[in-house]
Amino acid sequence: MEQFGVLTLGSRLKRLSDYLFAQVQEIYGYCEIPISSTYFPILRLLQVEGGLSVTEMADRLHLSHPAVSKQISKMLSESLLEKIQDPHDQRRTMLTLSPMGKQAMEKVEPILLEMQQVLERMLSFSSDDFMTALVNLEQQVLTDSVASKVLDRLSAIKLVELQSEAHKRAFYDLNMHWLQRHFPEQINQHDLALLQSPMKWVTKYNGRIWLAVSQREGQESVLGCLAFRPHPGGVGEILKLAVADHCQGMGIAQRLLDHCLQVAHEQGMKVLCLETASCLLAAKSLYEKNGFVAKPVPFTSLYERADLYMEKVLGENS
Structure with a gap:
């Protein structure tokens, strides 16, 4: 895809995204953390912000309401989230981390620290050109196992x-x-x-x-x-x-x-x-x-x- 330059930008970014989600899932599996890697943005947001509505989460994460709703449904079924009433408006439902969700995020914390170290080292190159930087990033990330590097540190x-x-x-x-x-x-x-x-x-x-x-x-x-x-x-x-x-x-x-x-x-x-x-x-x-x-x-x-x-x-x- 690299030979077509910016014309395949979306595909190349999706390839990187899919690969990193899969690598994170491998780490979670090894560490016996019962969450999907795709849940992380919502779980992290709720961990930091506390209770939020679906609309608020979609706005904060710059995602569509249906996409967030779909993820929320899965996390509710897996007992990672629970519904609560907005203390300021009893007609409004909010979502927050369940005890199981909080426990999972506590287990994730040391993984995130090591993952940050690995990814920052992979990104420690300089380039004034975005496409050149993207090629460097692909070479760093896609040619080696991010999961193995993180697990080495753990x-x-x-x-x-x-x-x-x-x-x-x-x-x-x-x-x-x-x-x-x-x-x-x-x-x-x-x-x-x-x-x-x-x-x-x-x-x-x-x-x-x-x-x-x-x-x-x-x-x-x-x-x-x-x-x-x-x-x-x-x-x-x-x-x-x-x-x-x-x-x-x-x-x-x-x-x-x-x-x-x-x-x-x-x-x-x-x-x-x-x-x-x-x-x-x-x-x-x-x-x-x-x-x-x-x-x-x-x-x-x-x-x-x-x-x-x-x-x-x-x-x-x-």
């Missing part, structure tokens, strides 16, 4: 060591996505040696690779990773810390870093070191918050992009 996360073929692929994909996003012209043989053969790297350097994973219905999603390499003299090196875009801001990088610090301390390491780029402000802030300090680089770096060397001295309380 699921419990645990740390595991890299071991399976699926883990290897995920480790490669996470880091290659990061490299291609930030330094596409500076991916070198040292990056590829680790990313393409992580178990060989682990064996050669006595290293460790940890993954942050969520599990749903017997399947794992890898959401973050970190590699750790011990060096002679009680020095440990942190490499390849990466978190999936849709899971940024959840504290996954901090959990991986905390685990690495704990293992380094248990192994009697005296210093942890890492290389990063000064332009990566979020990464620099994370490391500084955890006690890493910028130092002169004590060696020739293997990475052209690395212009910042940091160390953390591990004491008794590390």
